[in-house]
Structures are given as structure tokens and as C-alpha cells.
Amino acid sequence: MYKKTKPRSVMELLNKNLSEREVAAILGCSRNTVSEIKELCRQQGMTWDDIQDMTDDGLYDILYPKKFKRTTNYVPVNYAYVHSELKKTGVTMKLLWEEYRDKCVSEGREYCAYPIFTVNYYKYTGEKNYTSHIQHKPGVEVEVDWSGPTMSYVDVDTGEIIITTYLFVATLPYSQYGYVEATTDMKEKAWLEVMCICLNSSKALL
Structure with missing residues (x-):
């Protein structure tokens, strides 16, 4: 080839x-x-x-990992650390790359570009068998969860600051369409209400 x-x-x-x-x-x-x-x-x-x-x-x-292997001068990335940090709420691949980049800049050393950073991470997890590929069929499943740190917002009608809100997140795994809504609690009633809205929105996309 x-x-x-x-x-x-x-x-x-x-x-x-x-x-x-x-x-x-x-x-x-x-x-x-x-x-x-x-x-x-x-x-x-x-x-x-x-x-x-x-x-x-x-x-x-x-x-083709063994073909045309290029020599690199940038600082190697600690992907064990990256993998561990990604488990934390609010931590993204981009944030970890920026942390790595800033550390390299402060030390006057070269760093790899973001695409290389992500590709090599996927290679790392593949070699460690951290990931698996799951086939999804369209319109069959929806994945839901409460996600991220709590937030606050201002009620535009009353001016009241709602201190704590929770993010409900749903994703259609085949198409990767997402739905996000903030709620004031995580009780069963709130769960059912946002699920109904989410499912109705999903039907409109199919």
C-alpha cells in the first residue's frame, strides 16, 4: 500500500x-x-x-502503526493520567490537551497537536482494551442520565435566582442526536416529565 x-x-x-x-x-x-x-x-x-x-x-x-513511522520531538503524553482524568465530571479531552500544551510551553518544550493527542489516546485505550464498539440500530434505543455539575439560572418572569438545577441528558446512540434540559430536582416526577418531552422530540427526528 x-x-x-x-x-x-x-x-x-x-x-x-x-x-x-x-x-x-x-x-x-x-x-x-x-x-x-x-x-x-x-x-x-x-x-x-x-x-x-x-x-x-x-x-x-x-x-498501519508499523509503516512510515515518523520521529517526533514533542513531549510524550501520559495517557494513563489522561484516561484517569477523563472519568471526572466536567473534564474533556480538549481541556487535558490544553493543560498538556500549557505545561510544555512553560517549560519551553514542543507539544503535539490536538488531533495527534486524541488519536494516540484512542490507540492507547485500544491497546489496553478499555473500549469496545457497540452497534446500534436507528430508533431502537435512547441513552439517558443526569450529567455534569449542578448549575443556576435566573427566572426571567420573577427575577429569582434558582440556585441548583440538574442537567438531564439524552442521546440517540445511532444518530448521536442529543437532548438536554435543566430541572430543579432529580425526583421521579421530573424524570418522567423530561423523558416524555425527550421521546416526543426523538420521534420528530425519526
Whole structure:
């Protein structure tokens, strides 16, 4: 396989229901290469939804980790620390990368770009078997939970400051459509009310 082949582009075209032969003709590579990339993504448990935000180079590094290995001068990332911190409420991958970047800058050392930071994290969790790929069918499931730290808001009618509110979050796992609503408590009544609104909103999207 030549380095110029773009695995992300291959998967994008296959996701548009083009045949392997058509994809090969468009990208100027062999049909065997297209088939190989498709199979490697299947082995990694990755669909187009998983890789659409990656770069071609980032995906290539995951599929072909031993080929064209590039030397890097940036400070290695402690992904065990990253994985541990991501379990905390309100911590995101972007915040951890910014923390890593700022530390490198303060020490006058080079740091990796955010896409490399995230791709290498996924490689780390894959090697540790921290993740698994689950197939979802459209319109079958909705995932719900109370999420994040509590918040406050101002009632526009009375001017009263509502000190504590809780975020109800729901996601359609197949489409990744989300629904978020703030409630004043987490009791059964509030749960049922927001669930009804969420389900009605979900039906409108299907």
C-alpha cells in the first residue's frame, strides 16, 4: 500500500454506498487497497461515525502503526493520567490537551497537536482494551442520565435566582442526536416529565 492512499477518504466514499471498484477509481488506488482498508477498520471496530473527525494521517497511523513511522520531538503524553482524568465530571479531552500544551510551553518544550493527542489516546485505550464498539440500530434505543455539575439560572418572569438545577441528558446512540434540559430536582416526577418531552422530540427526528 502506498502512503498517498487516504484511508479516511476510502471509508467516506464507502459510506456513500460506492462500490470498492468505484472508490478505487476515484482515489487512484487498487481495489485490493480499498478492500484492505475496509477490513482493517472492521477489525478495529471502527465505522465512518467513529473516524469522520480524524485526519487521513491519524487514521493511517492506527491502521498501519508499523509503516512510515515518523520521529517526533514533542513531549510524550501520559495517557494513563489522561484516561484517569477523563472519568471526572466536567473534564474533556480538549481541556487535558490544553493543560498538556500549557505545561510544555512553560517549560519551553514542543507539544503535539490536538488531533495527534486524541488519536494516540484512542490507540492507547485500544491497546489496553478499555473500549469496545457497540452497534446500534436507528430508533431502537435512547441513552439517558443526569450529567455534569449542578448549575443556576435566573427566572426571567420573577427575577429569582434558582440556585441548583440538574442537567438531564439524552442521546440517540445511532444518530448521536442529543437532548438536554435543566430541572430543579432529580425526583421521579421530573424524570418522567423530561423523558416524555425527550421521546416526543426523538420521534420528530425519526
